[in-house]
Amino acid sequence: MPLIVEKYGGSSVGTSERIRAVADRVAASHRAGDDLVVVLSAMAGETNRLLELARDIDPEADARETDVLISTGEQVTIALLSMALHKLDVPARSYTGGQVRILTDNVHGKARILDIDADMVRTDIEQRNVVVVAGFQGVDREGNITTLGRGGSDTTAVAMAAALKADECRIYTDVDGVYTADPRIVPEARRLEQITVEEMLELSSLGAKVLETRSVEFAGKYKVPLRVLSSFESGKGTLITYEVNKMEQPLIAGIAYNRDEAKLTIRGVPDQPGVASTIFGQISDAHVNVDMIIQNVAQDGTTDLTFTVNRSEYPRARSILEKISAELKAREVVGDDQLAKISIVGVGMRSHAGIASTMFEAMATEGINIELISTSEIKISIGVADRYVELAVRALHKAFGLEVETHEEILDATAVD
C-alpha cells in the first residue's frame, strides 16, 4: 500500500463543514487503499484568538506558556477530523505532537524538529488506522510543549513523511499548485507540473506564499517527494523534484514578487575595512532583518551602501542608519519605502547566459527603472518602484515565454547573446 502523508491548513479545516469535506477526501483515499497520515493546522483564526487571550494577560507573555496555550488549536482540529472520519466508518486516531513524540529543541515559538519516534504511528498504520497528527507542535527532551512557528504544520508533515519514508507528502492548500507567476497578476500564468527543490526554495523565500521555506529545506534534506495541491479542487498540483533532467529543464521556473520592501542608502561612507560590519552590526542588534545588500565600487575614497528591509521596519532602520551616518561622517541617508522586489527563478539559468539581459531588456521596453539588482546562482532579483509590480511581472512572464509549455521555444527565444 502506498503511504501518503497529507497536510491541511487552517482554511481547509476552518469550519465543521470544511472538516467534513477533508474527511470525505481522506476517506476516499483510504478506501482506494492508501495508508494515510494526516497533519492538521488549527482552524483559521484560532491561533490568533488564543494569542489575543495571552496578550490580554501579558503583552509579553512567557514563551513556554504561549506554546502550551496555542498548541491547543491543533488539538481541537485533530479530534474533530477523527470524529468526522469515524462518522464515515474510517478508523482514525488523533495524536498531539507530544503523543507522537515529535522531539524538538527547546526554542519555544520557533522550535526545530530533532527526531520523530514513529513506532506508534507505524503500528496504527499496520492496523489500517488513519493517523491524524497535530501540526506545528512538539515536545522538548523535558516534555515541555513547543511550537515550530508560523507555517510549522508544513514542516511537521514533511518531517513525518521523512520519518515514515512515505511515498508522498501532499500539502493541501488554497491554491492548486505552484504557478509560473501569481495568476491574479498574470492571467496566462501556468501551473507547473514539477519544480526542483532549489527553485521552490528560492520562490518560497522570495515571497511565493505556497510553502513554508523551512519545510522545503527539510524536504530537500531528506528528499521527501513533496506535492502541493488544492484542498478545494481536484488536480495533480505541483511535484517538488530532486533529480534534474537537463534536457527537460526550463530556463525559468517562475516569477515571484514581494511588495513589502523598502530601501535605504547611506551615501559617501569612507571606504575602509570594518565600515560594513559597523553598519550591519548595529542594524542587526536592533533585530531589523536585512534582505538584499548592494555595494558599488568606491569612488574618491568613499562608497554608497544600499540595503533593503521589510517596509514595516523602515522607520526604525532609517533612524538607526542616520545615527550611524553621523558617527561615520557619511554624506547622507536616503531611502524609499515604496519598493517591490521581483525575482525570476530557475535552475536552468545556471548554464545559460543572457537571462539577465532578457530580464533587463523587458524592463527597459516597459520603461521601468531598475533600482537594485541582486543575483544568486539560480535567481535574479530586481527592485522596482511598487507601482510597477503588475506590469513588470507580466512583462517578464511574456519575455521568458512562461505561458508556453515546450522548453525548446523558450531556449530559442532567450538565447540571444
Place this chain on the structure above:
Amino acid sequence: MPLIVEKYGGSSVGTSERIRAVADRVAASHRAGDDLVVVLSAMAGETNRLLELARDIDPEADARETDVLISTGEQVTIALLSMALHKLDVPARSYTGGQVRILTDNVHGKARILDIDADMVRTDIEQRNVVVVAGFQGVDREGNITTLGRGGSDTTAVAMAAALKADECRIYTDVDGVYTADPRIVPEARRLEQITVEEMLELSSLGAKVLETRSVEFAGKYKVPLRVLSSFESGKGTLITYEVNKMEQPLIAGIAYNRDEAKLTIRGVPDQPGVASTIFGQISDAHVNVDMIIQNVAQDGTTDLTFTVNRSEYPRARSILEKISAELKAREVVGDDQLAKISIVGVGMRSHAGIASTMFEAMATEGINIELISTSEIKISIGVADRYVELAVRALHKAFGLEVETHEEILDATAVD
C-alpha cells in the same frame, strides 16, 4: 513551608480579569511562604463550546476524540494563569494531565485516577515554582488523553493533595462554604465551620452542589484535609474533617434538597421472590437511574413497590413499568413527576433516636404530606410535593435549631422521646 493545593473552578477563571484576580490571590499565598499547586478548570462555558463543535460533526462523537477535544479547555487556563503569575514575578509552570502523569483507567469521559507520579511536581516545588495543573484530565497507560467527567477538577485537586501529602486542599468556588441549608431558601442558614466527610458525602449526593461526590470519596479514602471556600470573598470556608469529636458534634449538619424527582408505583404485584429483580432489571437495562426504593409488607399476597427516578427519565421509566405491569399482571401503575426530595444529614443521628419524629412532626405542623421515606445511618430523606420544598426546608431548619451554633440547646430541643 506548608504545601497547599488550591483548585479554582470555571467561573473563577472565566475571564482574563478573573484569572488576574486568582493570580493575585496565589501570589499573596506564595509571598506568605506557602508552597502551591494550583488546579484549574476550563473557562466557564468553554467545555460546552467545544462539545458543541463535536456535536456539529457527530452527535454521538467518539469518546476518545471527545476527550482529546475538551481537554484543551484546561490547557488554555493553565497557560493563562501561569502568564498572569509571571507578570507578578511569581515563578510558575503549567502542566497538562499527561505531563504531570495523572494516570487513569481508559474509561473516556469518566475515567478514574489510578496514580500520580508527583516527582516532577516535587522538584518544581523545591525550586519554589508555583505548579499549575490542568484539572479534569489524565492519561491512560497507553498515553491516550482521558477526562474525569463533570466536576473532575475537584477530584484532580484532591488526588494531587493526596499524592503530595499536602497540608491542605482548598476548593475555591462561588459559595463561601457548606451551609446548614440553601441560603436562598433559608435566610438564617449558617455556614458550617466544619463538617465530617460522611456528612459531606451525603450532602453532595443529595443535591448540595458544593463539592463533587467523587472528590469527597477520594478525600475520605486518603484523609485529605479539604476546605471549601469562596474565590470571590475572603473567609475560612468549611473544613471537611475525619475525626469526630462526639461532644462537639451537632445532631444535624445540614439539609439538602433536590427538585428533579419523580416517583412511580406499581400496585398489586404478586408477592413472590424474583419480582423486584424482574422490575429493576428491566429498568436498569434501559439505563434509567433509580434513587429511592420503597416496598411495604405484603397484604393479601400482593405488594406495592415505589421508586423514584430523575424527572427527565419519568416518561421513559413509566412506559417500561407499564409493560412490566402487564407481564406481571399487577393491578396498576401510578406516578407523579412533581416530587422533591428533602434530606437531613448528620453523623450525630446515629446515636440519637427522635430525629425522625422531629422531622415528621415538623412536616405535620406545616400540613405537608410525606409521600416517601428513606433512611441511612446518617441521613433521612423524605419525598414531598415539589411545591412544598421551600416551606419544608425552612421548617426543618427551624425544628432542628440549625440557625443556633451551640449544640447543647439542640440536644435539649430534640431529645423529646
